[in-house]
Amino acid sequence: MNKTANHGLFIDFGSTFTKLIWIDLDAERIISRTQSPSTVDTDIMVGLNTALDQISALQGQALTFRHKLACSSAAGGLRMVTIGLVPELTVEAGKRAALGAGAKVVGVYSYQLTKKELQELENIAPDIILLAGGTDGGDRLTILKNATSLSHCNLHCPIVVAGNKVASDDIQDILDSGNKEYVITDNVLPEIGVLQVDKVRSIIREVFINRIIESKGLKNAEQFVDGILMPTPTAVLTAAKLLSQGTEKEEGLGELVILDIGGATTDIHSIGWGEPTESGVVQKGLPEPFVKRTVEGDLGMRYNASSILHAVGEDHFRREMGNSNLNVEKEVGQLSHFTDRLPESSTAWRLDAELARTAARLAMQRHAGTIEPTYGPQGQILIQYGKDLTAIRTVIGTGGPLVFSPAPKKILEAVLFSETNPFSLKPKRPDFYLDKAYLLYAIGLMSEIEPEKALRVAKKHLTKI
Amino acid sequence: MEQKTVILGVLGVDAHVVGNKIMEYALQKEGFKVVNLGVFVTQEEFIKAAIETNADAILVGTLCGHGELDCKGFRDSCIEAGKGDIHLVVGGNLVVGKQDWEEVEQKFKQMAFNRVYPPGISPKVVAEDLKLDLGIKDHE
Secondary structure, eight states: OOTTSOEEEEEEEOSSEEEEEEEETTTTEEEEEEEEEOOOSSOHHHHHHHHHHHHHHHHTSOOOOSEEEEEEOOTTSOEEEEEOSSIIIIIHHHHHHHHHTTOEEEEEEOSSOOHHHHHHHHHHOOSEEEEOOSOTTSOOHHHHHHHHHHHHSSOOSOEEEOSOGGGHHHHHHHHHHTTOOEEEOOOSOSBTTBOOOHHHHHHHHHHIIIIIHHHTTOHHHHHHSSEEEEEHHHHHHHHHHHHHHOOSSSOOOOSEEEEEEOSSOEEEEEESOOOOSSTTEEEESSOOOSEEEEEETTOOSSTTHHHHHHHHOHHHHHHHHTOTTOOHHHHHHHHTTSTTOOOOSHHHHHHHHHHHHHHHHHHHHHHSOEEEEEEETTEEEEEEESOOOTTOOEEEEESHHHHSOSOHHHHHGGGSOOTTSTTBOOOSSOEEEEOTTOOHHHHHHHTTTOHHHHHHHHHHHSEEO | OOOOEEEEEEBSSOOOOHHHHHHHHHHHHTTOEEEEOOSSBOHHHHHHHHHHHTOSEEEEEOOSSBHHHHHTTHHHHHHHTTOTTOEEEEESSOBSSOOOHHHHHHHHHHTTOSEEEOTTOOHHHHHHHHHHHTTOOTTO
């Protein structure tokens, strides 16, 4: 390979594995991919070098890359706590902003923080705190009180302030007096009914690049790569947005949903406004972000397999698996002890498939909007909360349980609309695609330098099933 | 003059949006910051919006005749939410059929609404009363 060849190396420093994808940007194809256990506890470069050796052995040549870009979810990912005033308003807006910034939301607080909550917050020790509260010109008291509490507490993480702008001068004084590191940005909920998360997302990403990478032990890797650009979920979201909207010269796939089933969580990303598809439906609740990510922390195939089981019960599994004597509890209990193990017996495969189906179904149910029929003097009225995804034409599956499954389509079909629950606005007739090469994070990273090429590589390598 | 914030909306299972829009426009013209929650608004939604925006008044519209039932406990909920002293206004077709207005007004006053308006009230009157009640003086 000559030095000027337009090749890119895209790295994901994951919590379990460091993954590499080598892409020829001119030919717009994947040359190779590999992974090796992450070594974030010692030196992140050890795992990366092992993976690099593997990839160069495969290719039988020394490697030079024009681009080396990385994302990371190592060392617990980007752990964020969000604080707001009313649970359904600024608290929810803050949570959506954090999730949309690729964070793992590890704590959510409303109204004025109590001593007990502050102590809890200190124990959680998040990477970033998002402090919201009050619309612009609205309530100041709560956010000022919470800023004061934070300025006295024993936490040194950066605070992103995205609340009532009228309070920002005072907040600045308060946080300065406590020697806290902070950024003041636009309110996540400037007015009731106006969700404004884009600015907060980009600030969180800046803080991630400037501050978090070092504290996560990723500094060494930064000397090797051109940059650790974003948390891994943000890379996937960026890919989702690119795939959906396309670029000026290359058409996208339109509104879409990405289902990512993992060992610890199940994530759903939807790109689209989700406006009502039926006439006469009234939309209510906080406005939905165009790019929406939800994370179900209780629906993981390994670490939380037992909570998937408890959500639907043993009988469901026995019935679906056609085995009335199966000790589901015991089988599932085993899974959380061997988190990186693939199933061996046919029963274990079927159990895995049913866990994945259940996780997919529940995660979609929580992500998709709902219709609540209400009755009044004028007859029945349909009120929609959340996004209507019934008309979505594209659903993309990613994550180990889908990629390694012998029957991924059966798992993906669990996200579909069902006549038994017609008020859950899930996709009705989408095409299914599988991210077999675990490519999406690389597409997100690549879109930062070559969005058109990134889009074409994605279209080429996503498999329609 | 400090701008006063008012929450506006139509309470309950009630889709009458026209008066709501007219009222929003009129109050904005009179210098109020209007947070319009639109139609099908629950008591909780009114109060939560009032907390987040630190509103000075809540203006409840109810057109379908179920006002008496829907408005029950409104003040109590405000008290519970720490907004007990907020200025509460209600107006519209508050009850079904032709009932004596004074009686209707009394009913809602007993529920601790500060102002109660009959159908067809001019938005100008509502705005003038609001200014008076919230201590706003014109052309200061």
